[in-house]
Amino acid sequence: xxxxxxxxxxxxxxxxxxxxxxxxxxxxxxxxxxxxxxxxxxxxxxxxxxxxxxxxxxxxxxxxxxxxxxxxxxxxxxxxxxxxxxxxxxxxxxxxxxxxxxxxxxxxxxxxxxxxxxxxxxxxxxxxxxxxxxxxxxxxxxxxxxxxxxxxxxxxxxxxxxxxxxxxxxxxxxxxxxxxxxxxxxxxxxxxxxxxxxxxxxxxxxxxxxxx
Amino acid sequence: xxxxxxxxxxxxxxxxxxxxxxxxxxxxxxxxxxxxxxxxxxxxxxxxxxxxxxxxxxxxxxxxxxxxxxxxxxxxxxxxxxxxxxxxxxxxxxxxxxxxxxxxxxxxxxxxxxxxxxxxxxxxxxxxxxxxxxxxxxxxxxxxxxxxxxxxxxxxxxxxxxxxxxxxxxxxxxxxxxxxxxxxxxxxxxxxxxxxxxxxxxxxxxxxxxxxxxxxxxxxxxxxxxxxxxxxxxxxxxxxxx
Ligand SMILES: [Zn+2]
Numbered sequence: 001x002x003x004x005x006x007x008x009x010x011x012x013x014x015x016x017x018x019x020x021x022x023x024x025x026x027x028x029x030x031x032x033x034x035x036x037x038x039x040x041x042x043x044x045x046x047x048x049x050x051x052x053x054x055x056x057x058x059x060x061x062x063x064x065x066x067x068x069x070x071x072x073x074x075x076x077x078x079x080x081x082x083x084x085x086x087x088x089x090x091x092x093x094x095x096x097x098x099x100x101x102x103x104x105x106x107x108x109x110x111x112x113x114x115x116x117x118x119x120x121x122x123x124x125x126x127x128x129x130x131x132x133x134x135x136x137x138x139x140x141x142x143x144x145x146x147x148x149x150x151x152x153x154x155x156x157x158x159x160x161x162x163x164x165x166x167x168x169x170x171x172x173x174x175x176x177x178x179x180x181x182x183x184x185x186x187x188x189x190x191x192x193x194x195x196x197x198x199x200x201x202x203x204x205x206x207x208x209x210x211x212x
Numbered sequence: 213x214x215x216x217x218x219x220x221x222x223x224x225x226x227x228x229x230x231x232x233x234x235x236x237x238x239x240x241x242x243x244x245x246x247x248x249x250x251x252x253x254x255x256x257x258x259x260x261x262x263x264x265x266x267x268x269x270x271x272x273x274x275x276x277x278x279x280x281x282x283x284x285x286x287x288x289x290x291x292x293x294x295x296x297x298x299x300x301x302x303x304x305x306x307x308x309x310x311x312x313x314x315x316x317x318x319x320x321x322x323x324x325x326x327x328x329x330x331x332x333x334x335x336x337x338x339x340x341x342x343x344x345x346x347x348x349x350x351x352x353x354x355x356x357x358x359x360x361x362x363x364x365x366x367x368x369x370x371x372x373x374x375x376x377x378x379x380x381x382x383x384x385x386x387x388x389x390x391x392x393x394x395x396x397x398x399x400x401x402x403x404x405x406x407x408x409x410x411x412x413x414x415x416x417x418x419x420x421x422x423x424x425x426x427x428x429x430x431x432x433x434x435x436x437x438x439x440x441x442x443x444x445x446x447x448x449x450x451x452x453x454x
Contacts (some may be wrong), residue, residue: 066270124363127360128332208262
């Protein structure tokens, strides 16, 4: 049986989460959509109230970034434009699966982009877990179970990127932005695989120390 | 059981999974390990946060003028269809099946097995391990190929190894990932129990042996055919085709 990303059970599982969020954030109903609202709140409003003004605001903020991401993957202009729309439509449909406690809006939207890139541009299949699967093994230890909230401020992110050397930044961009494997990065930059690994390790250490 | 996981994917593998470079059988195997391993799940989340940060700080490329209007009208169309489908999707919502790895007749579950398989692996098996149509590969070795979409670049299968059975010593042509689902095996690298992943790169030559009283069941994904060394293993290779 082929893997179905939209398993019916998932949607049921995430509905529970959304209900909890909805009761918690009831007071925010009819909040004004303007520059001051966070992207995380926009997605939560989309999930709970299906507000199109919130969606339009999120589109304005993210569509250019999504297009740049797709463009870097080698897609042509028409495909990029299509994938921008497709990504945003998935954001609308899957908004109830977004958990602002676990990830920044940008991180979650990046994963939607990443999966569409695999599916539409690379024409490959990526299998992934269902975060609402009750069989997931969990652990009480706060060290591993407390997922790092990725609420980076733009400024912090810029600082983290600036803390990297030019070489380190290049490796990070090729990996996290263009989705290349270490081996492919080594070929592209014509450097040994071991150098890619060590640059990456140092870059991640620096970024984490700034972001976390 | 998490504290019993001693073997995790390498950082390189985790990065490749987080950035979307790993697909097909490898991604199935990693997803299954992630279901068992909160530690690696947290690591993937951290890596995705970095990916999200890089994504967010890009200034972007201006989208075409009609894009927003266009997407809003698609949204309206989507709303129409989803409201008519809402009722039907609720009906089947609770029919998720759970496959237990425990034999219905085996009594006490072993300490070294995982109680339930996670998605998406669960949905690829028509029944539990005991009732699967295992095919014999060699004495003591059975397999069950999985219908993984990987563009024929490799193979993904379950391997069932009887206690004490030695797999032929072999080199790796490409790479191989192994995840133990039940039982345990040992090789030159160490001992691998349920939840453990063996992330083997191209340079390694190994000879695994199932070393518990029960069958060892592994999920094994390769991105190139295994290359067995020695005469008998080679004959075996032509017989089993792995
Ligand atoms: Zn792990």
